[in-house]
Amino acid sequence: MKSPLIRRIPRELKSEPGKQLAVFLFFVLIISAVSGFIVSADSLKEAYDETFEKYNIEHGNFELMQKADEQTFSDIEEEGDITLYENFYKQEETKGFDSKLRIFGQRDDVDRVCLLSGEMPYEENEIAIDRLYAKNHDLERGSEIEIEGAVLKVTGIVALSDYSCLYENPTDLMFDNDKFGVGVMSAKGFDSLREDKIHYCYSWMYNDGRPKDDTAANERAEELIKDISKHAAMTGFIPEYSNQAIHFSGNDMDGDRTSIMAFLYITVGILAFIFAITTDITITAEAGVIGTLRASGYTRGELVRHYLVLPMLTLITAAVIGNVLGYTFFEKYMAMAYLNSYSLTDYQVRFSPDAFIMTTAVPLVIMFIINLVTLTRKMKLSPLRFLRHDLSRRGKKKAFRLNTKIPIMTRFRLRVIFQNMPNYITIVIGTLLANAILLFGSVFNPMLENYQDSVSDNMLAEYIYVTKVPVETSVSGAEKGAMLSLETVGNKHDEDISVYGVADKSRYIRIDHSKDGVFLSSAYRDKYGIDEGDTIKLKDKYSDKNYTFNVNGFYDYPASLAVFMDIDSFREEFELDSDYGNIYFSNKELDDIDDSLIASKITRDDLTKTSRQLMRSLGSIVSIYKYFGVIMFVLVIYLLAKIIIEKNTQSISMTKILGYLPKEVNSLYVTPTTLVTIAAIIFTIPFSNWLIGFIMKVIFMSYPGYFKYEVSPVTLIGSGVIGVVSYILVSLLLGRKVKKIPLAEALKNAE
Amino acid sequence: MFLELNGITKHFGEGESRVEVLKGIDLEIQKGEICVLLGPSGSGKSTLLNIIGGIDNADTGYIAINGEKTKDMNEKALTKYRRKHLGYIFQQYNLIPNLNIKENVEVGAYLSDSPLDVDDLLKTLGLYEHRHKLPNQLSGGQQQRTAIGRAIVKNPDILLCDEPTGALDYNTSKEILKLIEEVNKKYGNTVIMVTHNDAIKNMADRVIKLRDGMIRKNYTNEEKIAAADLDW
Numbered sequence: 001m002k003s004p005l006i007r008r009i010p011r012e013l014k015s016e017p018g019k020q021l022a023v024f025l026f027f028v029l030i031i032s033a034v035s036g037f038i039v040s041a042d043s044l045k046e047a048y049d050e051t052f053e054k055y056n057i058e059h060g061n062f063e064l065m066q067k068a069d070e071q072t073f074s075d076i077e078e079e080g081d082i083t084l085y086e087n088f089y090k091q092e093e094t095k096g097f098d099s100k101l102r103i104f105g106q107r108d109d110v111d112r113v114c115l116l117s118g119e120m121p122y123e124e125n126e127i128a129i130d131r132l133y134a135k136n137h138d139l140e141r142g143s144e145i146e147i148e149g150a151v152l153k154v155t156g157i158v159a160l161s162d163y164s165c166l167y168e169n170p171t172d173l174m175f176d177n178d179k180f181g182v183g184v185m186s187a188k189g190f191d192s193l194r195e196d197k198i199h200y201c202y203s204w205m206y207n208d209g210r211p212k213d214d215t216a217a218n219e220r221a222e223e224l225i226k227d228i229s230k231h232a233a234m235t236g237f238i239p240e241y242s243n244q245a246i247h248f249s250g251n252d253m254d255g256d257r258t259s260i261m262a263f264l265y266i267t268v269g270i271l272a273f274i275f276a277i278t279t280d281i282t283i284t285a286e287a288g289v290i291g292t293l294r295a296s297g298y299t300r301g302e303l304v305r306h307y308l309v310l311p312m313l314t315l316i317t318a319a320v321i322g323n324v325l326g327y328t329f330f331e332k333y334m335a336m337a338y339l340n341s342y343s344l345t346d347y348q349v350r351f352s353p354d355a356f357i358m359t360t361a362v363p364l365v366i367m368f369i370i371n372l373v374t375l376t377r378k379m380k381l382s383p384l385r386f387l388r389h390d391l392s393r394r395g396k397k398k399a400f401r402l403n404t405k406i407p408i409m410t411r412f413r414l415r416v417i418f419q420n421m422p423n424y425i426t427i428v429i430g431t432l433l434a435n436a437i438l439l440f441g442s443v444f445n446p447m448l449e450n451y452q453d454s455v456s457d458n459m460l461a462e463y464i465y466v467t468k469v470p471v472e473t474s475v476s477g478a479e480k481g482a483m484l485s486l487e488t489v490g491n492k493h494d495e496d497i498s499v500y501g502v503a504d505k506s507r508y509i510r511i512d513h514s515k516d517g518v519f520l521s522s523a524y525r526d527k528y529g530i531d532e533g534d535t536i537k538l539k540d541k542y543s544d545k546n547y548t549f550n551v552n553g554f555y556d557y558p559a560s561l562a563v564f565m566d567i568d569s570f571r572e573e574f575e576l577d578s579d580y581g582n583i584y585f586s587n588k589e590l591d592d593i594d595d596s597l598i599a600s601k602i603t604r605d606d607l608t609k610t611s612r613q614l615m616r617s618l619g620s621i622v623s624i625y626k627y628f629g630v631i632m633f634v635l636v637i638y639l640l641a642k643i644i645i646e647k648n649t650q651s652i653s654m655t656k657i658l659g660y661l662p663k664e665v666n667s668l669y670v671t672p673t674t675l676v677t678i679a680a681i682i683f684t685i686p687f688s689n690w691l692i693g694f695i696m697k698v699i700f701m702s703y704p705g706y707f708k709y710e711v712s713p714v715t716l717i718g719s720g721v722i723g724v725v726s727y728i729l730v731s732l733l734l735g736r737k738v739k740k741i742p743l744a745e746a747l748k749n750a751e
Numbered sequence: 752m753f754l755e756l757n758g759i760t761k762h763f764g765e766g767e768s769r770v771e772v773l774k775g776i777d778l779e780i781q782k783g784e785i786c787v788l789l790g791p792s793g794s795g796k797s798t799l800l801n802i803i804g805g806i807d808n809a810d811t812g813y814i815a816i817n818g819e820k821t822k823d824m825n826e827k828a829l830t831k832y833r834r835k836h837l838g839y840i841f842q843q844y845n846l847i848p849n850l851n852i853k854e855n856v857e858v859g860a861y862l863s864d865s866p867l868d869v870d871d872l873l874k875t876l877g878l879y880e881h882r883h884k885l886p887n888q889l890s891g892g893q894q895q896r897t898a899i900g901r902a903i904v905k906n907p908d909i910l911l912c913d914e915p916t917g918a919l920d921y922n923t924s925k926e927i928l929k930l931i932e933e934v935n936k937k938y939g940n941t942v943i944m945v946t947h948n949d950a951i952k953n954m955a956d957r958v959i960k961l962r963d964g965m966i967r968k969n970y971t972n973e974e975k976i977a978a979a980d981l982d983w
Contacts, residue, residue: 399851399885408857419849651847659834743806
């Protein structure tokens with residue numbers, strides 16, 4: 001026969017529908033959001049992983065100054081043990097909107113194209129373009145794009161398998177799907193475009209298959225670069241494993257999970273603790289009944305199981321509904337975070353064992369353990385102790401003394417705080433977490449805006465031209481310099497560092513070159529915590545050569561990680577000619593240099609690309625955190641403060657009977673929560689600020705460049721104000737609850 | 752007339768489960784009297800006490816203290832009425848568990864503009880040495896004395912006692928009754944005490960016997976005896 005106690009469960013649910021519903025909905029919300037996130041990430045990642053074989057993604061590509069003749073082509077293939085594919089592109093600037101469009105010819109063998117909608121181009125003036133690029137410029141099937149000498153008609157929306165992330169150059173700090181896009185045309189269409197914009201890009205596939213890991217790929221690439229160099233002049237070389245356009249999206253999908261899971265588990269832990277306290281109070285209130293049941297022969301296990309049912313049932317139901325919503329509604333929403341950033345191929349929603357384990361199994365275990373420990377400890381007491389309502393495990397508590405000069409009302413409030421210390425500690429932890437979430441949602445966009453302002457205010461020059469060959473200009477104010485790219489050594493992520501050779505008494509970069517050593521950009525200093533006098537070690541990307549520099553000082557340049565040295569030292573260090581120079585700093589455009597001689601032009605847009613992209617991909621999603629923080633804040637504080645009131649129902653009723661006015665009763669039982677919560681809001685803001693700063697630093701460590709975590713006092717105060725306003729809502733609910741406690745009823749319940 | 756009850760009726764439940772608890776109570780109590788309400792379980796004595804105390808409302812009729820009718824009062828006025836005129840003592844003491852003994856009494860003192868001296872009162876009640884203890888560290892008798900202290904510290908006009916000895920043994924019960932009697936003599940409060948212990952009627956100035964929601968007897972006790980001499 002089933003335990004008749006089970007019939008109490010629906011009645012208990014009905015007895016506090018508001019609380020049960022609020023907790024249930026919160027569980028549903030977080031489980032569905034996390035489940036949706038994991039399912040979308042896993043489904044997209046699986047589809048992404050499959051693209052390598054499905055679309056035959058290259059093992060690398062290189063670019064030559066000139067088109068390789070047949071002999072060169074076959075020599076490279078033979079010596080490198082590779083198969084080469086022409087993957088030429090022409091890059092044009094669009095008219096009507098500010099962007100660069102990289103157009104490829106038909107791709108049948110390597111880096112094949114995924115058609116998402118419409119048709120592939122056939123006629124000369126037809127083009128299929130990347131989905132994100134189309135979205136960002138309101139282009140659709142039938143739209144027209146004007147470039148120099150042609151008007152192209154969009155026939156389809158595609159994803160290029162080797163451009164899941166729209167990096168224009170492998171060395172770019174960040175991708176930019178607003179100002180850079182890719183597209184494909186038919187062979188005849190491609191040929192019809194002007195020839196001077198062509199890039200002789202060759203993709204390769206190793207004949208013995210894809211290298212098994214990055215180390216093997218690196219070794220093969222190092223060999224290959226030597227083989228190619230023997231036969232042709234290269235202007236670019238990028239093996240697949242280090243190609244951000246191919247790998248950034250995949251790495252990002254792997255990286256987001258930890259913080260989301262930590263958030264889920266902390267939240268479930270807090271809610272499980274709230275359940276445990278609630279159950280503890282229920283047991284105290286039902287001590288007589290429990291004592292009677294135990295005395296009648298009910299075992300501890302039966303009672304423990306009975307009190308476990310409700311929290312477990314709530315979570316299981318929430319997990320089921322949460323997962324259903326996760327796989328349906330939230331999956332689409334969460335996938336948008338990735339689809340707004342990356343040009344991924346089409347994908348199918350797939351069952352994710354990880355989502356089930358992380359959103360259902362682990363939270364259930366957390367909930368089960370916390371409640372089981374609480375219940376088992378409580379139920380260990382003898383039936384007689386229950387019958388006597390003597391449930392204290394530590395014997396009779398002693399009151400500690402408070403100075404009697406403190407007014408009685410203040411002492412009363414202090415006693416309420418001390419009596420409910422576990423609840424208040426949880427309120428502080430909950431406030432900290434909610435504040436952190438709130439702050440994260442509040443600071444993300446302003447931080448990126450600040451970064452953009454800071455970058456704009458501290459540019460080296462309006463334009464930095466990187467030339468392919470030494471070239472002269474007559475534009476006044478242009479200053480010759482040198483630059484090359486090295487990599488950091490010994491970090492988890494090797495990061496590109498731009499090393500600049502700067503003219504003595506430069507008008508653009510004012511640095512004292514009189515002492516030996518180099519200057520680092522402020523971004524480099526802040527990201528890696530480098531002090532003056534330290535030594536930095538960098539390596540050449542394409543050789544095993546290492547360079548060591550003494551840090552002489554810092555230059556206020558937040559836009560990128562850079563090293564500055566005087567140009568003579570630069571030439572000497574890198575064994576270059578005494579007149580070597582490959583860049584120009586200028587505040588005016590250099591219109592007397594042929595475009596074909598310019599490798600890249602770094603402008604304000606380029607430097608703020610990362611922040612703009614982050615804002616575009618994550619800005620709206622991150623803003624949602626604000627609302628989530630508020631919900632969490634309200635829920636945690638309300639549930640815990642409600643428990644405090646429920647625990648003191650008898651005393652509240654008594655104070656009312658004694659003649660305390662409603663505002664006085666509130667001041668005794670709600671004001672302590674107000675004081676603790678307001679103090680928690682104020683004192684946890686700096687800690688939340690530190691925590692978010694730390695999290696941001698960890699997140700952005702894997703991003704190129706450095707975002708200084710800066711929060712204006714206004715944002716911090718605003719976050720506090722949101723907390724206080726949320727609490728006012730809670731305090732109104734609490735006041736209502738206190739008001740509803742009846743006088744006579746509470747007395748009747750006295751045992 | 753100090754306390755007047757006129758036509759008080761009260762019911763609980765509806766339909767088939769409707770129970771008429773009080774069926775028209777008329778009563779007059781003089782200032783300073785000890786009035787004992789006697790009756791078996793379900794006679795309506797506690798309900799009547801709660802209505803006098805403003806904790807519960809009557810269906811019909813009114814209560815007046817010095818001519819001030821509680822029926823016309825809103826919730827706030829009723830709270831002020833309890834604050835100004837009443838002290839309450841319960842069978843289960845209803846002390847605030849997280850406050851120490853002195854603080855429990857101070858909670859009562861806070862409500863009065865001219866409370867009694869808390870320390871003096873604690874000494875009178877024999878609780879001074881226990882003043883820093885929590886209620887659960889004291890015996891039942893000591894807790895009830897604390898409850899009495901909390902009720903009388905504001906020197907109320909009426910002391911309402913709902914089975915004040917119901918949870919106590921014989922000796923402790925007599926101690927508590929003696930204390931109530933002393934308080935009545937010393938401060939002149941009107942005491943209304945609900946009990947089902949028939950012997951307690953002997954210490955009363957007025958005895959009211961209730962049964963089935965109606966007053967069956969209401970008489971002045973001509974042979975009042977001291978609480979110390981009660982026996983049962």
